[in-house]
Amino acid sequence: MVLIRPRLTDCFDIPICQEDADFAIPFLDEDIPFYLDPFLLWRSPSMVDTSLHAMLVNSFNYLGFLVKKGKEKTAREILIKASECNEVGLGFSGTRHGHRIGTETANEILSLFSLILQITKNGFTHFEEIQLYVDQISKDRISDITCTYLKSWIIDYTIDQCKKLGIPTFDITLDNIYDEKKNVFKREGVKLPRNPQDKRPVLLVPKRWLRWVPWISCDNYIKDYFVEKVTGGKEKLSKIEILNFNRHNYGVVQVYIKQKEKTQSDCHNDPLFKPIPIISAKRKFSSIEKLPTGKTDSADKKYEDYICQLLSSLLYPHLDFAAEQVRTVSGVQIRDLIFYNTRSEKFLQDIHEKYGNKQLVFELKNVRTIERENIAQLNRYMANDFGKFGILVTRNPLSKAMFKNTIDLWSGQRRCIIALTDQEIELMVNVYESKQRLPIEVIKAKYIEFSRACPV
Amino acid sequence: MKSKAEIDKFIKLMVQIDKILDEFVELSKKKPDNVLNVFKLQLVNTVLRISNEILDKENKPFPDFEEFGDEAIPSNSDVVMILSQYVACLDKFRHENTKKNDDRDWVWVIKGKLSRVYAPDPSHSILSNR
Numbered sequence: 001m002v003l004i005r006p007r008l009t010d011c012f013d014i015p016i017c018q019e020d021a022d023f024a025i026p027f028l029d030e031d032i033p034f035y036l037d038p039f040l041l042w043r044s045p046s047m048v049d050t051s052l053h054a055m056l057v058n059s060f061n062y063l064g065f066l067v068k069k070g071k072e073k074t075a076r077e078i079l080i081k082a083s084e085c086n087e088v089g090l091g092f093s094g095t096r097h098g099h100r101i102g103t104e105t106a107n108e109i110l111s112l113f114s115l116i117l118q119i120t121k122n123g124f125t126h127f128e129e130i131q132l133y134v135d136q137i138s139k140d141r142i143s144d145i146t147c148t149y150l151k152s153w154i155i156d157y158t159i160d161q162c163k164k165l166g167i168p169t170f171d172i173t174l175d176n177i178y179d180e181k182k183n184v185f186k187r188e189g190v191k192l193p194r195n196p197q198d199k200r201p202v203l204l205v206p207k208r209w210l211r212w213v214p215w216i217s218c219d220n221y222i223k224d225y226f227v228e229k230v231t232g233g234k235e236k237l238s239k240i241e242i243l244n245f246n247r248h249n250y251g252v253v254q255v256y257i258k259q260k261e262k263t264q265s266d267c268h269n270d271p272l273f274k275p276i277p278i279i280s281a282k283r284k285f286s287s288i289e290k291l292p293t294g295k296t297d298s299a300d301k302k303y304e305d306y307i308c309q310l311l312s313s314l315l316y317p318h319l320d321f322a323a324e325q326v327r328t329v330s331g332v333q334i335r336d337l338i339f340y341n342t343r344s345e346k347f348l349q350d351i352h353e354k355y356g357n358k359q360l361v362f363e364l365k366n367v368r369t370i371e372r373e374n375i376a377q378l379n380r381y382m383a384n385d386f387g388k389f390g391i392l393v394t395r396n397p398l399s400k401a402m403f404k405n406t407i408d409l410w411s412g413q414r415r416c417i418i419a420l421t422d423q424e425i426e427l428m429v430n431v432y433e434s435k436q437r438l439p440i441e442v443i444k445a446k447y448i449e450f451s452r453a454c455p456v
Numbered sequence: 457m458k459s460k461a462e463i464d465k466f467i468k469l470m471v472q473i474d475k476i477l478d479e480f481v482e483l484s485k486k487k488p489d490n491v492l493n494v495f496k497l498q499l500v501n502t503v504l505r506i507s508n509e510i511l512d513k514e515n516k517p518f519p520d521f522e523e524f525g526d527e528a529i530p531s532n533s534d535v536v537m538i539l540s541q542y543v544a545c546l547d548k549f550r551h552e553n554t555k556k557n558d559d560r561d562w563v564w565v566i567k568g569k570l571s572r573v574y575a576p577d578p579s580h581s582i583l584s585n586r
Contacts, residue, residue: 434487437491437493445527445529
C-alpha cells in the first residue's frame with residue numbers, strides 16, 4: 001500500500017470524512033497532534049462525560065489514598081503505568097510510541113498528596129492541576145493519564161464506532177485496562193481494530209474531548225495569570241521557581257483554577273481542521289492573480305504555498321487534506337497536494353469506482369502553458385492508490401493540443417487528467433464566499449466537461 | 457399556438473419568467489458573480505424547460521442551449537443574460553401569434569387560424585419596464 005499518511009479508515013476502505021466522524025480518525029504512522037483535555041469532560045453537559053470525569057478524578061485521588069496508607073510503591077507503579085497510552089495515538093510522536101514517566105517524576109507527583117494539606121485532605125478536582133506543581137508534566141501526560149484511566153470506556157466506544165462503520169475488529173489482549181472498582185490494572189481480551197502495518201491495537205477517541213492545549217495548563221497559568229496577578233510583571237521567575245512557589249501557595253493556584261472554571265463557557269474542543277476565513281481566501285487568490293508564471297522571485301514557491309492553503313480549506317470537508325509533498329523528477333522539483341478520497345459526494349464515489357482513487361493527487365504547476373511532458377509526468381505518478389484520476393493545478397487553460405492529449409490518454413489508458421486554472425480557483429473562492437454551492441462542484445463540473453469531450 | 461391550454465401556459469410563463477428575471481437583475485446589480493444555489497437553479501431550469509416547449513427550434517434564442525446542467529455553476533449575471541434572451545424571444549413569439557380580427561380586436565392565432573381568445577395589444581409590452 002502506498003497511501004500517503006494512511007489513516008485507519010482508508011486502509012479498510014471506509015469512506016468517511018473527518019467532519020462526519022464522531023472520533024478523530026487515527027493515522028497509522030503518526031500521532032494526531034491533539035490532546036484529550038479532562039476539563040472538557042468536566043464542563044460537558046453530557047452526564048456520561050461528567051460521570052467519566054468523576055471516575056477519572058476518583059481514580060487519580062486513589063493514588064493519594066495509597067500514599068496515606070503507606071503504599072507508595074503501589075501508587076507509583078499505577079501512576080507510571082497510567083502515564084502512557086500508545087493505543088490512542090495522540091500527541092506529537094512521529095511513531096505512535098511514547099515513553100512512560102520515570103520514578104522521580106512519579107514520586108514528585110505523589111509527594112503532592114503529602115506536601116499540600118488541602119490535597120491530602122480533599123484530593124484534586126481537576127487532576128491536570130499537577131502541571132502547575134511538577135516539572136516535566138504537560139498536556140501529553142495529562143492526555144495519556146486520562147486515556148489510561150478511561151480506557152475501559154474508550155474500548156467500548158471504539159467497538160461501537162467500528163460496528164457502526166464496518167471497521168474490522170480482531171481479538172486482542174490488553175493488559176493495562178484500569179478497573180475503577182478494584183483500582184488495579186487488569187488483563188482482558190477485547191475485540192479492537194488494529195493497525196494493519198504493525199498489528200497493534202488502535203483506540204478511537206471522541207472529537208469533542210480534544211484540544212490543542214488543555215484549558216488548565218502551565219503555560220496559560222504563567223502567561224495569563226501568574227505574571228500579571230502574582231508578580232505584577234516586576235519579577236521574572238523561572239518555571240521551576242514558579243512551580244515551587246505554587247507548591248507553597250496552594251491558595252494562589254486555586255484562584256487561577258476558579259477563574260478557569262468561571263470561564264468554562266469559552267472552553268471548547270478544537271476542530272481537527274480549521275478552514276481559512278473567507279477574507280483570507282480572497283486575499284490569497286488576489287495574491288495568486290498577481291504572481292507571474294515561472295520561477296522569478298520564487299513565484300513558483302509562493303504559488304504552491306497559496307494553492308496549498310487555499311485548496312485544503314476550499315475542499316474541506318468533502319476532501320480531507322492528507323499531505324503536501326515534494327518529489328524530484330529528472331532534477332525538477334514537483335509539488336503535489338494529496339487528499340483522501342472520502343467519497344462524500346457521488347462524483348467522488350464515481351472517481352473511486354471508475355479510476356480506483358483512494359487518494360487524489362493535485363500537481364501544482366506555476367507555468368504559462370502546460371506541455372506534453374507535464375501531463376506525462378503526472379500520468380507516470382498516478383499509480384496504485386492514487387488511481388487513474390489526477391488534477392493539474394496551473395495558471396491558464398490547456399491549449400487545444402494539450403486538451404486533446406488528455407483525451408487521448410483517456411482513450412488509450414482510461415486515465416483522466418483535468419486542469420484547474422486561475423479561473424476555476426477564482427470560481428471556487430467565490431463559491432466559498434457565497435456559500436450557495438460547494439467548491440468541490442467546480443471540480444465536478446470540470447470532470448463532466450472532460451467526460452463529455454471523451455469519445456463514446 | 458396549438459390550443460387555448462397552450463395560450464394559458466404561455467401567459468403564465470411570461471409572468472413567471474418576467475418576475476424571475478426581475479429578481480436576478482436586482483441580485484446581479486449587487487453581486488453579479490455570485491453563484492446560484494441548487495434550489496434557484498432548479499427554478500430557472502423549470503422556466504427554461506417550459507419556454508423550450510413553447511418556442512420551436514427557429515424561435516429559441518440559442519440552438520445549442522436548452523437549460524443549465526446539474527453540474528453547472530452559473531452566476532447571477534449568467535442567468536440574467538440567458539433569461540433576457542428568452543424573454544425577448546417569447547415576446548417576439550407573442551407578436552407572431554396575435555392578429556387583429558374583423559372587429560379590429562387583437563386575438564390569439566391557434567393552429568394558423570384566428571381564435572376567439574382575446575390577446576393584449578402586442579405593441580403594449582406585458583413585461584416589466586427595465
